[in-house]
Amino acid sequence: MVTQNNVNASYTLGANRELANNAQPAFCAYNSSTDADQTGNGTLVTVDFDTEVFDQNADFAADTFTAPVTGRYYFVYQLELDDIAAANTSGNSFIVTSNRTFYHNYYDYGNCQTAAGIYAIQGNAQCDMDAADTSTIQVQINNGGADTVDVNGHATDMLTFYAGYLTV
Amino acid sequence: MTNNSCNTYIIAPASHEVTMPLQPAVLACVANDVSNVTGDGTAYTVICDYEHYDQNADYNTGTGIFTSPLTGIYLMFQQLGLNVFSGNNGYLKLITSNRNYYFCTRLFTNFVAPGVNYFSGYTLTDLDAGDTSTMQAVISGGAKSVDIKSNISTLRTYFNPKLVC
Numbered sequence A: 001m002v003t004q005n006n007v008n009a010s011y012t013l014g015a016n017r018e019l020a021n022n023a024q025p026a027f028c029a030y031n032s033s034t035d036a037d038q039t040g041n042g043t044l045v046t047v048d049f050d051t052e053v054f055d056q057n058a059d060f061a062a063d064t065f066t067a068p069v070t071g072r073y074y075f076v077y078q079l080e081l082d083d084i085a086a087a088n089t090s091g092n093s094f095i096v097t098s099n100r101t102f103y104h105n106y107y108d109y110g111n112c113q114t115a116a117g118i119y120a121i122q123g124n125a126q127c128d129m130d131a132a133d134t135s136t137i138q139v140q141i142n143n144g145g146a147d148t149v150d151v152n153g154h155a156t157d158m159l160t161f162y163a164g165y166l167t168v
Numbered sequence B: 001m002t003n004n005s006c007n008t009y010i011i012a013p014a015s016h017e018v019t020m021p022l023q024p025a026v027l028a029c030v031a032n033d034v035s036n037v038t039g040d041g042t043a044y045t046v047i048c049d050y051e052h053y054d055q056n057a058d059y060n061t062g063t064g065i066f067t068s069p070l071t072g073i074y075l076m077f078q079q080l081g082l083n084v085f086s087g088n089n090g091y092l093k094l095i096t097s098n099r100n101y102y103f104c105t106r107l108f109t110n111f112v113a114p115g116v117n118y119f120s121g122y123t124l125t126d127l128d129a130g131d132t133s134t135m136q137a138v139i140s141g142g143a144k145s146v147d148i149k150s151n152i153s154t155l156r157t158y159f160n161p162k163l164v165c
Helices: none
Strands: A011-013 A019-021 A024-029 A035-039 A044-046 A051-055 A063-065 A071-082 A090-097 A102-104 A119-129 A132-141 A147-150 A162-164 B026-029 B034-039 B043-045 B050-054 B065-069 B072-084 B089-097 B100-107 B115-127 B132-140 B147-148
Touching: A019 B072, A024 A044, A024 B115, A035 A044, A035 A132, A051 B115, A071 A090, A071 A132, A071 B100, A071 B115, A090 A119, A090 B026, A102 A119, A162 B115, B034 B043, B072 B089, B072 B132, B089 B115, B100 B115, B132 B147
Parallel strands: none
Antiparallel strands: A011 A019, A024 A051, A024 A162, A035 A147, A044 A132, A063 A132, A071 A119, A071 A147, A071 A162, A090 A102, A090 A132, A119 B100, B026 B050, B034 B147, B043 B132, B065 B132, B072 B115, B072 B147, B089 B100, B089 B132
């Protein structure tokens, strides 16, 4: 049965038998202001997500998600990079977990940016995590001669964000 | 697992896989190409007019609006098939009652060859009961000549929200 413990009514059942579980680990955090000059010449940087939209089990802090229980977790992120220059001809982004790292977005960044120098990338993965394992998002843009690439943020709009939840 | 008097809403067979046939989950797509909708900066609201499934009848194929039936966390996936031209740049946008998400901001036609290409965005979002979400394409850098591409069996443009917790 769907059980309800004596402390928290964690399940919400809708009129049409929809089911929500507000105790399930699930979070979404975003960057609320632009972090300038983070990468561009090979610097590997852990991305700043300083504001939470939701964090149902209080598992996200200091840009890091910590798994409260062993299970399979789905993670998705977007990074809006700015001040990309033509010289930034390669780079990657990563989901870094305690068990393994997932590589994403190997591109010629310097050939794909808007006139304003913006290039937004996404990545996602289903990850196996043990209790207390952690995950972060990293990015590394190369060949620019200096670290002049920004990670954009905005007070309300979701430009750079990181989200995840326990799936099974 | 639990069976109310009307509907079985969680099914767990002997081997203990779980399905939830009444859980809000939508797969809707664009059935026919829509021509010349953006490219000059116009924000075009995409209407997926064909549903493959809509388990709780939450998506309106006439307006392109998904309405949350229950407060919770929803996994949103959207893909747009766009016929883009040299110089086109822009973004995809997911508009929810609480906040907006911007995806794929880039110069499209250096990322891919001009022609039909596919751009996607996904996120988790918090929706209260009655909140809505829609998807838009905002493409600039040229004339209003960018088309939304379609196919109902090999999906090109589609919207795929579901309640996850």
